[in-house]
Amino acid sequence: MEKKLALELKGVSKYFGKLAANKNVDLDVYRGEILAILGENGCGKTTLMNMIAGIYYPDEGTIYVDGNEAVIRSPKDAFAHGIGMIHQHFKLVDVFSAAQNIILGINDGKRYNISEVNAKVKTIADKYGFVIDPAKKIHEMSVSEKQTVEILKVLYRGADILILDEPSAVLTPQETEKLFAVLRKMRDDGKSILIITHKLHEVMSISDRVAVFRKGEHIATVNTAETSPAQLTEMMVGKKVELNIDRPDPENVEGRLFVKNLSLTDTEGIKLLDDISFVANSGEILGIAGIAGSGQRELLESIAGLSGHIEGEIIYHNPKTGEVESLRDKNPVQIRELGVRLSFVPEDRLGMGLVGNMDLVDNMMLRSYSKGRSLFVDRKKPKSLAERIVKDLQVATPGTGTPVRRLSGGNVQKVLVGREIAASPTVLMAAYPVRGLDINSSYTIYNLLTEQKKKGVAVIFVGEDLDVLVELCDRIMVICAGKITGVVDGRSTTKEEIGLLMTKTDTSYSDSEGGKGE
């Protein structure tokens, strides 16, 4: 079958400050095909799609639609060119019905008549096999119904190039299968579909071609039929980079934190954590690898006592008393007192750890204010602690009286990790501690963690850079969609192995897909 070019990108680049989110990207999309966009976190997939959809404007390069140069400065422009994007976070008005959301913003000059819109929505839905009640309110809908509304919103506007940002992230396998059936129907109808995904088995089952991205660059586009998951993973993670992080062998290893069958379900009934069991040992760095949003944050928060209703057990072996205690029955303060420290969650670095408007000393006091006996706070000890951290960790700050928000990201994290370490923890949890840091600061943090490990602390390190995980951690636990997909030895594993585990979802499901996902 001869294919017509629908969308063509030539030399497209986008910079955020000095950082290149996309560098000189060329990409072709044909009519009547499903193109999977594959890549790790932060490889520029979403930025590129946002440029096609008019959220961002490219700094360099040109976009052609149907062979003509297209200037896309807003989502409206994108619609004018027949391009519509379905975002991962739905843009819907909760109190409106499906149909009201679908026609929102359309000014076709006709009188506003909701029953006509309902009928038209129904026609489109029937054509592609969606099941939807146009009069149903969004807040009464399930996640997959909301997604359907988003897709219909785009179709209603006459889009024939559809971009879906991780559409299956929020769906159950059955719902995903239904969605894919609809997408195939749309493809056969001549529409071009770009689908961003992390899941290799989905790539294999739905796409005609795969475009692989790494660090903002388009590595290659291959025909799905002619490739394999192993080959795609290799393209995705790239060659191993030697970092030479100091990694002493673990000493005095004993079980410190036992997590058994931990599950967490959110208010919409989606399983954020699914039957997680692992042991964190003292004197060891346990790495946690996974695509962003696979449950890392929820896992750490559950251990720290910040999540609501968790199922399963979290058992802590107290090295001081030798007692065995369950963390589930304790509140965050008690857990902290036991020496279990959650050091940072940079999705909200300042919000959860430090108060931006307060200075270093005050931020130190946030952990110790309740210790004072008298009516007045004692600023002397926190001040000496702050001074020690500034000196030891080489925090670049005019003084300990500077509000934390004026410090750069790296220095903020040094302050935070310094404070948590000063409390001599027994379990130290660090999530993405080097995100956004320069190389030197990153190594400072790695050394801090290794030092803690040598002191016999059980360190849990959530990271996104596989090179770092492989060189820093003793064991690496890989999670995908809230489930553990494997625990590997940091010294013998490869990036490819972890990469495959990160994208491996429910095996029984991929078996039904012909086992392609393996």
Added chain:
Amino acid sequence: MNIFVDYLLTAIPLGMTFLYGCVGEILTEKAGHLNLGIPGIMCVGGASGCLALKYLSTLGLPAFVLVILSIIAAFVGGIAMGLIYCFLTVTLKSNQNVTGLAMTTFGVGVTKFVMSGLAENGGMGYLYARDYFRYPFAQSTTSLKLCGVMVYLAVVIALAAAFVLSRTRVGLHLRAVGENPATADAVGINVTKYKYVATCIGSGIAALGGLFYIMDYSGSYEAYKSIEALGWLSVALVIFTIWRPLVSIFGSAIFGALYLAGSHLPTLLGVRFDMSVTPLLQLLPYIVTIIVLIVTSIRNKRENQPPASLGLPYFREER
């Protein structure tokens, strides 16, 4: 029975003061802006209407033109206040609560300045126009004479607001802006324009309440002093009516009745209250509002909640 009718016929017109403020505030809140400047805006509306009357009355215009012009003047006064509020909260994205309270302080102060200025120049002559506002019942000998043209105008505006909000594309877009401006922006709705227009028209409508209270309901020079208190009740009425202009028509009458309970209930029930109890009875509207808040919060029905992004400034760059 006659006492009861009298009670209603004073309560309903008083309620119209609330209705203007309430409908104006509903429009503003539907755009996602909590305008606590409503009491001040109502004061300014009264002042600008009276100012217009004073200077127009010398021109020998027909009575109905005078009425229309002073209504327009009040509306414009309200829009001017609305523009200041919008510039601060929409364009500069300042805190809506603080800005609103400042607008009230400012509006009350300006009104005091203008009205006492009018009084000193012997300018209370504008009060002669009261009869025109009472058209067509000015000559009536019954209680109906309390219902003037602005009573009907208030109901018409409330009905129109209800229609626009629920039955038109503009209303749909406006509600989307108040619920989820990012979504509205993504589908190409001009969020800033909608916020400005809704807030300014809302302020204009609220301002009419001030004029109505001075020129129609009370018709006294001192009247401007009580507008602020009534303005706060209008804001409470918005919650009472769970953001629905249609409900606010009845809600305003109820509020009017509750507000006047202190002076009418004793005669109606044939009992005597101590004078000191009256202010307590004037608390009734607030107590009822709190009860409504409790009930709607407990029932937690999504449709009865305030617009989701009420009070939050919208930053487009955020991602």
